[in-house]
């Protein structure tokens with residue numbers, strides 16, 4: 058079983074010809090409102106593979122919170138561990154997309170800050186050794202630490218999507234089995250300026266914490282995997298016409314985690330995940346851009 062501990066937001070996405078400069082106003086070409094948040098998107102990205110993942114999250118006691126429950130249930134996510142908080146409204150994300158599909162995201166955390174260990178741990182009592190626990194960092198880091206410490210005690214496998222990335226996550230890394238981050242986050246944390254030029258030397262920065270696998274997503278290049286500090290192996294992605302890349306990482310994580318839970322090898326999971334992430338760039342939005350699994354399987358078949 059897959060357990061996802063993470064954020065749930067309402068996304069306001071605007072497509073612009075170009076990002077506005079400071080003090081400038083630009084008119085949007087298109088806009089889109091939907092349920093989002095890295096935790097919710099990744100849960101849906103996994104749910105489309107019919108594995109009924111459980112999302113542990115916090116939304117506000119408001120209309121957006123209700124919309125989140127309904128949408129997640131429609132996709133097949135188990136929402137029984139999502140709490141409606143009275144302290145803050147549902148989190149929100151302001152997403153700008155330029156005509157090349159590049160994105161800028163600002164998140165207002167809202168009720169995501171109310172997802173504390175006291176709410177998470179009782180929900181994990183039935184966690185089993187064969188289960189996977191996936192988390193990102195749009196919720197309090199201490200909550201993820203507590204959840205991962207508990208998961209490790211139970212013998213489950215932990216997957217950390219270190220996004221958004223920041224310093225001071227040493228304890229969390231020491232509780233992580235599979236680490237996934239993008240090339241920008243990798244460069245930021247290892248203090249290198251070019252991922253392709255320095256990725257090999259920099260990876261020891263993460264392996265010193267005892268992780269078993271390091272996955273770095275690299276946009277149109279696909280993803281790179283290093284197991285137990287071995288050299289990176291490249292998983293290229295198919296070429297697509299990019300409309301909006303904001304949901305790519307979450308589609309990738311959803312498919313990757315689902316395939317691991319389905320008993321596939323990490324290499325098989327990554328091949329499917331890079332296709333899923335690429336196809337998610339073809340539509341505007343995050344959750345709504347998660348591709349149909351049949352499309353992913355067709356691409357995999359064509360690649361053989």
Ligand code: RIB
Nearest residue numbers: 066093094095150303343
């Ligand atoms: O990864 C994309 C997500 O980041 C968006 O859905 C937004 O809510 C932010 O959390």
